[in-house]
Amino acid sequence: MFTGIVQATCEVVAINKKDGLNTLEIAMKSDLREGLITGASVANNGVCLTVTRIADDRVFFDVMEETLSVTNLSNLQLGSKVNIERSLTFGSEIGGHILSGHIHTQARVLEVSHTEAHFDIKLEVDPKWMNYILYKGFVGVNGCSLTVGEVTETSFMLHLIPETLKLTNLDIIKAGETLNIEIDSQTQAIVDTVERVLAKRANI
Template structure:
């Protein structure tokens, strides 16, 4: 379980590609590795991955074929920066919202606006997921817990503050880039429940 508060961006220093499996080698600073053990869960760009090996300042993760197919981890290259969050521990402050680390879909960057006053990102995704992405609601984007801005039939806006840009890899994205999206589970549960109730009553949404 995660909160969507990214702790650091870390560099991919090697990718060992095999049939149906990629092993990521991530360089992590000592503070971020403290207490980390083999088998622990760590979010990489919002994807929950299991630590398979620790070696000096390197942490290794195996990424299965299914995960590669549905996330942007398949697009990582040596030198890429990934958003990293250690799993939530009992008693930790929850500054974002609860995330599972299971990616629902991906969004394409279709607009960027960077001025002295703002940094806005416009994202496009399959419109079926927009049932769960609501204005002023929460969404996980590359593992970051963010507030949803204006919405359209097949997309939404993000309005980012400098602190978010400093701590995450969202400051280096470009038009056409693909970002991992995890919708808010509570919003999904409420929307699906209401739709089922309305369907049982013969009411069309």
């Protein structure tokens, strides 16, 4: 489990492509590697991946073909920056909201508006997912726990603060790129439950 509070952006230093999977080598500073062991879970752009090896300042992750097909990890190149969050430990402060590291869909960046006064991103997703993306609700974007701004039938806005931009890779995204989206599980459960109840009542 994760909180959506990104701890660092780390560089992809190698990608070893094999049949059915890619092995990512991510450069991590010593403080982020402290206590990290093989088999541990780490969120990369919001995707829960298992540590397969640790060597010097590099941490290795295997990414299966299915994961590559549904996330933006397939778009990574040498030098790409990924948002990193270690898994939640008992007693840790939860500053964001609970995330599983399982991506529901990808959003396409429609527009980035960056001025001295604001940094806004407009994202487009398949309309079926907009049932769970509510104004002032939570959504996981590239592993970041963020509050939703204005919504339409197919899009939503994000209004990012300087601290978020400093700690994540959202400051370098451009229109046309895709971002990993994880829907808030509690919101999804409530919406699905209400829809089932209303559907039953309509059939009575």
